[in-house]
Amino acid sequence: xxxxxxxxxxxxxxxxxxxxxxxxxxxxxxxxxxxxxxxxxxxxxxxxxxxxxxxxxxxxxxxxxxxxxxxxxxxxxxxxxxxxxxxxxxxxxxxxxxxxxxxxxxxxxxxxxxxxxxxxxxxxxxxxxxxxxxxxxxxxxxxxxxxxxxxxx
Numbered sequence: 001x002x003x004x005x006x007x008x009x010x011x012x013x014x015x016x017x018x019x020x021x022x023x024x025x026x027x028x029x030x031x032x033x034x035x036x037x038x039x040x041x042x043x044x045x046x047x048x049x050x051x052x053x054x055x056x057x058x059x060x061x062x063x064x065x066x067x068x069x070x071x072x073x074x075x076x077x078x079x080x081x082x083x084x085x086x087x088x089x090x091x092x093x094x095x096x097x098x099x100x101x102x103x104x105x106x107x108x109x110x111x112x113x114x115x116x117x118x119x120x121x122x123x124x125x126x127x128x129x130x131x132x133x134x135x136x137x138x139x140x141x142x143x144x145x146x147x148x149x150x151x152x153x
Contacts, residue, residue: 033057038084039065046078046089047071121145 033055035043043050050069058064058079064087069076071091079088095103117140120131128148132141 033065035065035067035080036082036084039080039082042080042084042086043067043069043078046086047076047091050076 035055043052047069050071052067052069054068056066056068058066062081064079064081066077066079069078074092076091077089078086080086095106098106118133118135120133122129122131126146127144128146130141130143130145131139133139
């Protein structure tokens with residue numbers, strides 16, 4: 001009899017914990033913005049192989065959505081209006097993926113001094129850092145992005 005009572009109590013605790021987690025997840029899902037159909041189509045057209053990581057609704061005179069995606073392992077971002085108008089696109093590209101006209105323009109751009117920089121994102125002792133350094137390995141900027149990394153999970 002005592003074992004049955006303990007097991008019942010254990011199932012009740014697990015059931016309540018599961019219900020609370022479900023309610024919390026439901027609240028979080030309800031708080032997340034969703035894309036209007038036209039905006040969703042614009043995102044899908046721009047990044048057919050993309051997986052949406054995060055959607056943020058922004059209002060700066062005009063309601064827009066900033067959508068962060070992963071596309072074949074690389075990060076991308078698109079800002080789109082509710083009617084599907086694409087306002088901004090950011091994506092990581094290799095030089096080979098650039099249009100021919102852009103490649104040609106990059107080759108003719110003369111800089112006083114060319115500069116190579118590296119950006120590294122790393123996690124150490126529970127904190128996530130973005131570290132920028134020059135070609136000699138000298139750190140030029142170090143930023144704690146733990147909160148951003150936690151939100152992305």
